[in-house]
Amino acid sequence: MTIAPILRSLLARHKTAGSLVIVEIALTCAIVANAVFLIGERLQRIQTDSGVAERELSRVQLAGVGNQDDPHGQTREDLAALRAIPGVDSVTITNQVPFGSSSWNSSLHLDPDQSEPAAHAALYLGDADFLDTVGLRLVAGRDFRDGEFLDYHPEEGWQQMLEVDTVIITRALAERLFPGDSAVGEVLYFGEETPVRVVGVIEGLMRPTGDSADAPGHHSVLLPVRTPYTIGGSYVLRTAPSDRERVLGDATEALSRPGASRVVLEQETFEELRAEFFHADRAMGWLLLIVCGALLIVTALGIVGLASFWVQQRTRQIGVRRALGATRGQIARHFQVENLILTSAGIVLGMGLAYAINAWLMQRYELPRLSWIALPFGAVTLWALGQLSVLGPARRAAAIPPAVATRSV
Amino acid sequence: MLRYYLELALLSLRRSKVLTALMVVAIAFGVGASMTTLTVLHVLSGDPLPEKSSTLYYPQLDPRTEDGFPPGDDPPDQLTRLDAETLLAEGRADRQALMTGGQAAVLPDPEGPGGAIEPFYASVRYTSTDFFPMFDVPFSAGRPWDASEDEAGGRVAVISKELNDKLFAGEDSAGRALRIDDTEFRIVGVLDRWRPAPRFYDLTTSHFTEAEEIYLPYSTSRDLEMTRAGSMDCFDTRPPGQTETDLGAPCTWIQFWVEISSPDDAASYLAFLENYSEEQRQAGRFERPVNVRLPALMDWLEENEVVPSDVQLQTWLALAFFAVCLINTIGLLLAKFLRRAPEIGVRRALGASRRAVFSQCLVESGVIGIAGGCLGLALTLLGLWAVRQQPVEYAELAQLDLAMLIATLVAAIVSSLLAGLLPAWRACQIAPAMQLKSH
Structure with missing residues (x-):
């Protein structure tokens, strides 16, 4: 079968309807390609590795009512009480957790006189059990030593950080600050005069709020600082996954003994924290998927409608x-090839449109460039869709008996 | 046919x-x-205050150090405590209020109309008296506190309708006592349902969250060193002994709003801000060139990409x-x-x-x-x-x-x-x- 006569008949007799099909397919193709790309982006974000042993972790956040007499003493008692709960492997306290709503950040400098910061990073303050409890893996250097920890006093605030002289940083941050070098032993500055020494590098630890404009998601620094529970941090408990719910209940009870002048603000497993954190991305992913589905259905029905009309119009012919x-096969193929031509034209146009839409989205919503993988995906989907939609009308056309030619309509 | x-x-x-x-x-x-x-x-x-939004402005100053100064940088989103308190005391606009968010423990009276309720944390806004008339905040009972209570650090509170329903079963609670963070406050006003969307007056945290449950004089919150919440940016080293929330601390964490009914007056307010900023620079407190802004409410929302x-x-x-x-x-x-x-x-x-x-x-x-x-x-x-x-x-x-x-x-x-x-x-x-x- 040659394509030329089909093309000629399309151009001559079905210009309007043919162009409508092409435009519809082009639009659908462009939207589906971008939507699939966006879905991929969201999926990737949802799978962000926090760097901690999420399946085994839970957290309890407390706040004091009124002034607390001895926050550090109370925190030590709390930690002991939590450790005593059956099923608890280890406990730590930290100022912030991945997927949490609060986040402490600082700019980092490689030289105290440097005015432009070398990087921005989240600051995790943790006690001696922090590294092991949350399940961070050292890839170079060592953990903090006992003498390096100090107690955080809220009234002194940030000022106190100047007394810290050792830090552990994430691999991503190490590569940023000291590319091609082992970061262990290097010195950095929190924009102040006093240097801090990097003693270890960990595989990864997400910033509480993930990626942001000024820092990638895994730029974190660990400081050997024991925080009291009164500053909005959390107790983090490590347990077997099956024990989490029970342990959380026991922990809440242990921490909110009657007479204790404080309130439990949050208590949840890290899986719950993660689910909540990525809720918007999941919802958006589903929405895009549903719209893609609806678009494909609408386009398919449109093709069925127009193809049926053409079959009816050409019954005598x-x-x-x-x-x-x-032969019947030749008749059916005529419609299939016709559809293939229209879809292909639509896809070519759609690809261009897809890149145009993407360029606009990139500029307006700071999205990355459309990956080329979305293109063959969009093309194959639409070719398949076109052929499936035309199958019915083509069959009906093939079933038209030669006798029709002798009848007048 | x-x-x-x-x-x-x-x-x-x-x-x-x-x-x-x-x-x-x-x-x-x-x-x-x-x-x-x-x-x-x-x-x-949408416009959270369609009647007034064109008369509300959000002054911005740039108190930061020379350190890392890129020309053309936007001033910080908030003011330092010292600047906010100074602008409030100057009182050059028709109305002005400083404010910041916070959290406080509420200890309900077990004998109260709401019955026995466990202590809980409530969202609080520490502000000054003009907040209420400036933002057309509706009252169902009582009134805002007055300026003398701002000055004296009065132990007075305005509570939301929702909190009043919870604690006092919806009764008029004006005049009643309420224990907040171990201190006894007197309720002077109860709001009607108020749901500004976006919560325009503080865009440093979630944009569409509900308005606060409790409103206290800012001065009182400083007297009692109550817990603040929200974003804070400290741009310089503090001398030993100074905390982030101290009066002279190099930290921006206060929102400040002014109401100015005529555009001409807005222009003179901007000039006043420029003057003030220049004075501070000459006194050595500000280091960067004068960089003040006075966005109107809707411009401020747009700049913050609220949607x-x-x-x-x-x-x-x-x-x-x-x-x-x-x-x-x-x-x-x-x-x-x-x-x-x-x-x-x-x-x-x-x-x-x-x-x-x-x-x-x-x-x-x-x-x-x-x-x-x-x-x-x-x-x-x-x-x-x-x-x-x-x-x-x-x-x-x-x-x-x-x-x-x-x-x-x-x-x-x-x-x-x-x-x-x-x-x-x-x-x-x-x-x-x-x-x-x-x-």
């Missing part, structure tokens, strides 16, 4: 061709 | 039920998706979907009208003008539009219901108002008429003779 010896 | 066309349209639509249903459903889905997202967008980008980008993206997606649905409808209408070419040819031969054929076709598309609009309205309501089920802060705001309801129907009808234009034009081009010949 088909009868004549059949009477002149065309 | 219109009635006759309507009858013809219904007849024709009934003859090809599947095709008609297809077009109606396509329009309905397109309209439903677009109107759902547009309603959310409309609600989220979530996902919501915008969803709107574009829905509109694109609608476009595909419309092109689809154009194609189907074309097929439908041209399929009736013989009939139209006969009508033309019997004397129907092109105009008559054209309007008849348009009436038919209009009928599809009305049906699509009704179904689309139902889908919009369903869509908004689905949005309200989402755990997002703006969920409850996703409600259809009358304007959007009318817009939904109009959009459906107008779009179906537009979709009908090309097919109707093609239909009225059908020559009478041709059709008669082939029969």
Whole structure:
């Protein structure tokens, strides 16, 4: 079968309807390609590795009512009480947790006189059990030593950080600050005069709020600082996954003994924290998927409608061709090839449009460039869709008997 | 004539039920998706204070050090405590209030009308008296505290309607005592339901969160060193012994709003800010060149990109979907009208003008539009219901108002008429003779 006569008949007789099909397919193709790309982006974000042993962790956040007499003493008692709960492997306290709503950040400098910071990073303050409890893996250097920890006093605030002289940083941050070098032993500055020494590098630890404009998601620094529970941090408990719910209940009870002048603000497993954190991305992913589905259905139905109309319009013509010896297969193929031509034109146009839409999205919503993988995906989907939609009308056309040619309509 | 066309349209639509249903459903889905997202967008980008927003301004100063100074940088989003307190004391605007967010423990009276309630944490706004009249905050009982209480650090509180319902079972609680963070406060006012959306006066945290449950004088919160919450940016080293919230601390964490009724006065307020900033620079307190701003409320919202980008993206997606649905409808209408070419040819031969054929076709598309609009309205309501089920802060705001309801129907009808234009034009081009010949 040659394409030329089909093309000629399309151009001559079905210009309007043909162009409508092409435009519809182009639009659908462009939207689906971008939507699939966006879905991929969201999926990737949802799978962000926090760097901690999420399945085994839970957290309890407390706040004091009124002034607390001895926050550090109370925190030590709390930690002991939590450790005593059956099923608790280890406990730590930290100022912030991944997926949590609060986040402490600082700019980092490689030289105290440097005015532009070398990087921005989240600051995790943890006690001696922090590294092991949350499940961070050292890839170089060492953990903090006992003498390096100090107690955080809220009234002194940030000022106190100047007394810290050792830090552990994430691999991503190490590569940023000291590319191609082992960061262990290097010195950095929190924008102040006093240097801090990097003693270890960990695989990864997400900033509480993930990626942001000024820092990638895994730029974190660990400081050997024991925080009291009164500053909005959390107790983090490590347990077997099956024990989490029970342990959380026991922990809440242990921490909110009657008479204790404080309130439990949050208590949840890290899986719950993660689910909540990525809720918007999941919802958006589903929405995009549903819209893609609806678009494809609408486009398919449109093709079915127009193809059926063409079959009906050409009934006599088909009868004549059949009477002149065309096989059923040839008739059906005519419509299939016709559809292939229209879809292909639509796809070519759609690809260009997809990149145009993407360029606009990139500029307006700071999205990355459309990956080329979305293109063959969009093309194959639409070719398949076109062929499936035209199957019914083509079959009906093939079923037209040659005798039609002899009848007048 | 219109009635006759309507009858013809219904007849024709009934003859090809599947095709008609297809077009109606396509329009309905397109309209439903677009109107759902547009309603959310409309609600989220609305003016929280339509009567006053043009008279409210948000002064910004740049108190930061030379360190890391890039020319053209925006000033910080908040003021230092010293600047905010100075601007408040200067009182150069018609009204002005400083404010910051916080958290406080509420210890309910077990004997109170609300019954025994466990202590809990409530959101608090520490502010000054002008906050209430400046933002048209509605009161159901009592009144704001007055300026003397701001000065004296009075132990007075205004509480939200919701908190009043919870603690006092909705009774007028003005004059009652309330223990907050171990201190006894006297309730002077109870708000009526107040839900500014976005929570424009503090954009440093979530934009669409509810307004606070408790309002206390800022001065009192400093006396008692109550817990603050929200963003804080410290840009310089503090001398030993100074805390982040001390008066001279190099930290920005206070929001400051002014009400200025005439644009001329706004210009002179800006000049005052420039003057102040220059004075501070000469005194050595500010290091950067004068960089002050005075955005009006709506400009400030825009600058902060209050409308979530996902919501915008969803709107574009829905509109694109609608476009595909419309092109689809154009194609189907074309097929439908041209399929009736013989009939139209006969009508033309019997004397129907092109105009008559054209309007008849348009009436038919209009009928599809009305049906699509009704179904689309139902889908919009369903869509908004689905949005309200989402755990997002703006969920409850996703409600259809009358304007959007009318817009939904109009959009459906107008779009179906537009979709009908090309097919109707093609239909009225059908020559009478041709059709008669082939029969």
